[in-house]
Amino acid sequence: MxxxxxxxxxxxxxxxxxxxxxxxxxxxxxxxxxxxxxxxxxxxxxxxxxxxxxxxxxxxxxxxxxxxLGHADPEIENAVRKQLSSGTAFSMATEAEIQLAELLCSRISSCQQIRFCNSGTEAVMGSIKAARAFTNRPAIIKIEGSYHGTYDHAEASLGSDPSNWGAADRPVTIPYSTGTPGSLADEVVVVQFNDIVGVTEAIQRVGSRLAAVLLDPMPSRVGMPAIEPLFAEAIRTGTRDVGALLILDEVISFRLGIGGAQLIHNIEPDLTALAKIIGGGFPVGAIGGRSDVMDVFAAVKGNRAAVPSGGTYTANPITMTAGFACMGQLxxxxxxxxxxxxxxxxxxxxxxxxxxxxxxxxxxxxxxxxxxxxxxxxxxxxxxxxxxxxxxxxxxxxxxxxxxxxxxxxxxxxxxxxxxxxxxxxxxxxxxxxxxxxxxx
Ligand SMILES: Cc1ncc(COP(=O)(O)O)c(C=O)c1O
Structure with missing residues (x-):
């Protein structure tokens, strides 16, 4: 000591x-x-x-x-050093981005295509926007207490407590940051993790307004509970019934197995939010999914996609190189x-x-x-x-x-x-x- x-x-x-x-x-x-x-x-x-x-x-x-892998991993260090000497960020595309996308798509069966961003917050936000654009609907359902980054909608009811969380079968949507517009409650419905009846009813209730259910299969702030297979199944069938999507937040759970938690639990999401380990220690996020859904990120007219996305450091070659060097070793x-x-x-x-x-x-x-x-x-x-x-x-x-x-x-x-x-x-x-x-x- x-x-x-x-x-x-x-x-x-x-x-x-x-x-x-x-x-x-x-x-x-x-x-x-x-x-x-x-x-x-x-x-x-x-x-x-x-x-x-x-x-x-x-x-x-x-x-x-x-x-x-551990701090200061030598293979990541070498790969990044090599890239550093060739430059760190360009307003041009790089092969490094394709390499990492190919690797991730080959491991995650539900991901035919990937779009990168700089954090898990952005990945979840982008997934929600993609679901809204694909379905042309405004609302999401999320799990009480589940952390998905700092986007207003994703952080609803993150810090609920016994004084405000409401009935167990109808949790109240509580904004997390002071000043969040009150309209949040119109667009985010909250259910409890592993509440099969609650989530089934909520999906039916929101019905034709529902764009997606946002789910982390082992949410850390919910206490890392084991997911009930019937809960995951109720979300998958329920969303399909009403024409909504399932967004799986694998920002943390992707470290559970080579194909993520979705392979372990046999969950087939429409969109997957990724971040953390896939950047090999550098800032990263990614949205992956079925090609028809991912099409919302593709420009159809000029440079304008249904969901325009990008950022100054998005898919920069340092992060992409580090991510590839990290994931390739796993x-x-x-x-x-x-x-x-x-x-x-x-x-x-x-x-x-x-x-x-x-x-x-x-x-x-x-x-x-x-x-x-x-x-x-x-x-x-x-x-x-x-x-x-x-x-x-x-x-x-x-x-x-x-x-x-x-x-x-x-x-x-x-x-x-x-x-x-x-x-x-x-x-x-x-x-x-x-x-x-x-x-x-
Ligand atoms: C499940 C989950 N989703 C999203 C995020 C947000 O990721 P980031 O911190 O990269 O914005 C986190 C961060 O801890 C997370 O645990």
Missing amino acids: GNNYPSATSRSAELYQRGRSVIPDGVSRSTVIIRPHPIYVDHGEGAWVTDVDGNRYLDCNNNFTSII DESSFDRLDQIGTQVREGLTDLFETRSLNWHVTGAGSLFRIHPHQRTVNSYRDAHLDSDEVALMELLQRQLLEREVYFSGYGMGCLNLATSDRDIEHLLEAIGHALTIVDS
Whole structure:
């Protein structure tokens, strides 16, 4: 055990003070904030990161699941260096874009074509716009508490709580950002994860106004529940019945297997939103799907498509090269190994909770896990939603783990990369074991 967090005299604390004078809250990303001060990273290598004070951490967050091979992967580094010396961004097309698109289309059976963008937020937004254009309808259905980035419609009911979430069978559509137009409720209907009756009724109710259902097959903020096959089936059949689309958000779940969660769960979406791992550590997003739907992005008259899309850095050759170098290294055996280390952690945690007679449990799959400081079976956001005592417990766990050389989220979500060794897993479980003696006292 060695790290000292928080430390008012650390370089991280000093940088935070400096950052706050020019950046609201000191950083441009709310999710990297840890109170009283975030940790400023110096470098990463493999499964470990080192901060600006020289503290080391086993990285159990991996840039919110976007790093899959490990930090500073040599093959990605070499490929990117080579591209760097040829230029980073052009107002011309590159072959690198085609290479990555070909690779992704060959792995995702529902994707005949792909269009790139710069983030998962953009990928989800673009998918929603594509569904609206294809169906000529305005409304979507989304899952309560499910995170899909920061587009107004996609973030509806992301932060609902018992004071405003409404009836279980008819969740209220709650805007996330203050000032979001009230018309949001006309265009977004919210249902609970795994509520088969609820989603079936909602699809029928919205009917001819429904453009798409937006679904993450293992939503992290909903507690990483296992999807009920009948729930996925109800969405697929229901959307087809009313002429709407199914958008599968695989921004995180694409790290679960070579063909994504859709292959594992036998889900056949019309559109798939991708991001994170497909950029090999660089900013990325992508929308993939059936060619007839993807046609909304193709210009039919001059340069004007039904859904014009693009951006200054879209499909830039650095991201495309890094993404190809990353995805090309992943094969079936990579995902087997990720499953293996994830299982070791989930089983190890279950043992730890049992040994300590702690009423906690763990969910997740593949390289992803989520700790729940309670015994409620997690099927939906409402089951996973933490009360203030539980929030405090998870924050204390995070604090204890930082001291024990583990970088972990403040709400129980964990993610491992391929460079994680068996010894690293032992380190993680040992650290959590020790941390629990404090958290549980
Ligand atoms: C499921 C899901 N969709 C979309 C997004 C948004 O991706 P990005 O942060 O690249 O905008 C995220 C980000 O964490 C996500 O987890």
